[in-house]
Amino acid sequence: MLNYIRSTQAWNSIFRHGIPRDRRTRVMAVMSNLFLHLHPVAVRKSGIRLSFTWCMGGLTFFLFLAETISGVLLMFYYRPVPEYAYADIIGLRAHVTLGLLREIHRWGAHAMIIAIWLHMMRVFLTGSYKPPREFNWGVGVILLVLTMLMSFTGYLLPWDQLAVWAITVGSNMGKATPFMGMAGPFTDMLLLPGGVPLVTVKSDAAYLLLAGTSVGENALMRFYVLHCIALPLVLAVLIAIHFWRIRKDGGISGPM
Amino acid sequence: MIHSVLTLGSGSKPMFTNPAIESFKSFVNQISVPEFSLPIFSVLFILMMVYYRKWTRPVVSLAILVVFCVFYFGSMLIDHNYLLIIQKPDNVPITIMLLSMMLCLWMAFRNAAINDACLEVGQPLPDADREDKVLVWPDLVYTEMICMILVSVILVVWSVMLRAPLESPANPAGPPNPSKAPWYFLGLQEMLVYFDPWIAGVILPGLIVTGLIVMPFIDTNPKGNGYYTVKQRPFAISVWMFGFLILWVVLIVFGTFLRGPNWNFFGPYEYWDSHLQVPLTNINLSDYFWIFGLGKALPTNPFMREFLGIIFMAFWILVLPVILAKTVMRRLFENMGSMRFYIMAFHLVILAILPVKMVLRWVFTLKYFVYLPEYNLNI
Ligand code: HEM
Numbered sequence: 001m002l003n004y005i006r007s008t009q010a011w012n013s014i015f016r017h018g019i020p021r022d023r024r025t026r027v028m029a030v031m032s033n034l035f036l037h038l039h040p041v042a043v044r045k046s047g048i049r050l051s052f053t054w055c056m057g058g059l060t061f062f063l064f065l066a067e068t069i070s071g072v073l074l075m076f077y078y079r080p081v082p083e084y085a086y087a088d089i090i091g092l093r094a095h096v097t098l099g100l101l102r103e104i105h106r107w108g109a110h111a112m113i114i115a116i117w118l119h120m121m122r123v124f125l126t127g128s129y130k131p132p133r134e135f136n137w138g139v140g141v142i143l144l145v146l147t148m149l150m151s152f153t154g155y156l157l158p159w160d161q162l163a164v165w166a167i168t169v170g171s172n173m174g175k176a177t178p179f180m181g182m183a184g185p186f187t188d189m190l191l192l193p194g195g196v197p198l199v200t201v202k203s204d205a206a207y208l209l210l211a212g213t214s215v216g217e218n219a220l221m222r223f224y225v226l227h228c229i230a231l232p233l234v235l236a237v238l239i240a241i242h243f244w245r246i247r248k249d250g251g252i253s254g255p256m
Numbered sequence: 257m258i259h260s261v262l263t264l265g266s267g268s269k270p271m272f273t274n275p276a277i278e279s280f281k282s283f284v285n286q287i288s289v290p291e292f293s294l295p296i297f298s299v300l301f302i303l304m305m306v307y308y309r310k311w312t313r314p315v316v317s318l319a320i321l322v323v324f325c326v327f328y329f330g331s332m333l334i335d336h337n338y339l340l341i342i343q344k345p346d347n348v349p350i351t352i353m354l355l356s357m358m359l360c361l362w363m364a365f366r367n368a369a370i371n372d373a374c375l376e377v378g379q380p381l382p383d384a385d386r387e388d389k390v391l392v393w394p395d396l397v398y399t400e401m402i403c404m405i406l407v408s409v410i411l412v413v414w415s416v417m418l419r420a421p422l423e424s425p426a427n428p429a430g431p432p433n434p435s436k437a438p439w440y441f442l443g444l445q446e447m448l449v450y451f452d453p454w455i456a457g458v459i460l461p462g463l464i465v466t467g468l469i470v471m472p473f474i475d476t477n478p479k480g481n482g483y484y485t486v487k488q489r490p491f492a493i494s495v496w497m498f499g500f501l502i503l504w505v506v507l508i509v510f511g512t513f514l515r516g517p518n519w520n521f522f523g524p525y526e527y528w529d530s531h532l533q534v535p536l537t538n539i540n541l542s543d544y545f546w547i548f549g550l551g552k553a554l555p556t557n558p559f560m561r562e563f564l565g566i567i568f569m570a571f572w573i574l575v576l577p578v579i580l581a582k583t584v585m586r587r588l589f590e591n592m593g594s595m596r597f598y599i600m601a602f603h604l605v606i607l608a609i610l611p612v613k614m615v616l617r618w619v620f621t622l623k624y625f626v627y628l629p630e631y632n633l634n635i
Contacts, residue, residue, distance in 0.1 A: 027393075042392060131472070161430075181454070214428065
């Protein structure tokens, strides 16, 4: 039966190589698959030892995928307006079959933060940011910031007390930005001709983030779009660059 | 399952109490205030960096892990307040982070100990097998698949056991007390105790990001590229790991576990009393100088009033790097060149001002070096 399937034209049109049993077919297996060919066909043994990379970069990526999938499923049920948001979250728990979506999405997000920190720590401790990998480390730092922002914007969406006030604590920091926040140093000193203040409560850094002076419905919409569309797109592109550069920089680092 | 085991002790009485346990608890509560516990953690950190060959031996590290777990998890049985904090669903990631971080630290320093032993006698590293290549299929693909399956299982079990938290609907008029940022930002929120929001919430995170990005360009030490070592790059590793472990991770643990209503500090076995009033008796540097030192009133000109703090900050940020370059860090300065050195030194002195201000707060109840409310500029 299996042999029959493997001999059909359909199977052979998908997998252009035999079962990966010998060297040639194994190389083919990696080269002819879009996803696997993110990898080189052969790597140094030391580079993939579990006690070297801890598999943490890979896990961060895997968790990113898990978040994407569970996130898309959540979007089917969730409406980002104050009237419905909280009720939709309750409904997710009560009415949706396999009501684990939210749990997987939330704990997965926490796990991704932990994984990315550990990944950064291992890259630091192996000195893998040193030449020729300076640029990829920089890409990594941006990935780190974006991942934390993803988590931060997502935190608001359940629209419960925890969410709204955690984001309030965070966005209050924006009010304190020098020159750009209402409560920040030097902001009062920026005047337009005629002594009109340049930065007002309606044009400071916190207002840009929240589209309002406090966390309200505009902020919810803004965070929703950032969380579901803008940030993930940027993150995906940067991850692609990150992976591309790992190979261009000579693969996983190792002792000379 | 495990959840029901955890809830065993969740009546309002802990499972075990007796006078010895009570005095242990009050002892721990007393030493856990930041002015004691942060120095203790710093000393532990130094021991960790110095004796990495000793503690990474499997037997020793296993013993450390067991002791840690006995205290960390055993405390759930002897104290109800602690149990409540540890069990809070949003705090579970902290426990997972601590355990996985300990595992990773062990692997890193264990590898470093082995590598450094080889480097000392001039042997090649166990990993120096440049030519020794293996095929991605099966070696890497299978490892990745096993990791993926393992993490999926952990994630599903975690999700089945713990519901994602959901509190009452948003109420813009009634903030919960304490209001906390998400746990991964609590290190910054903890910094709010010592610094104004413009520093703790804007300048510090900004400098963390720029510091990380410029790091590869200012660390000119060519050694330790691609393998674990402590001996070949002690300065880089101590500074970075101190920032990460003590000023980031430990402060997150404080912010989550030990900061209660009104952001007051509570020991791990203390009840979060929302009526507790802690009088704020902190004093500005300018008050110290003019009122206590000279016995005069504060000058009306703000810059006159704050001149000492302004001079101190200017010294700290502008002059101290130059002094470092001329004295203790001369070798580093010559190796790095001035541009690299001053970028590094700028980030370093700002990093250093955090513990400096903490200590001054604890010892002299210092509030601000520079207090210029006229410009919202308090440091
Ligand atoms: C979404 C986040 C990220 C993903 C998915 C990711 C993924 C990966 C993967 C799969 C690797 C291969 C080796 C390994 O697993 O360790 C890697 C390597 C690397 N990562 Fe990341 N990473 C992320 C974030 C970061 C961050 C935050 C940094 C640093 C600040 C960073 C810096 C690097 C560097 C320099 C390498 C090359 C290491 C070497 O050659 O040994 N990455 N990354």
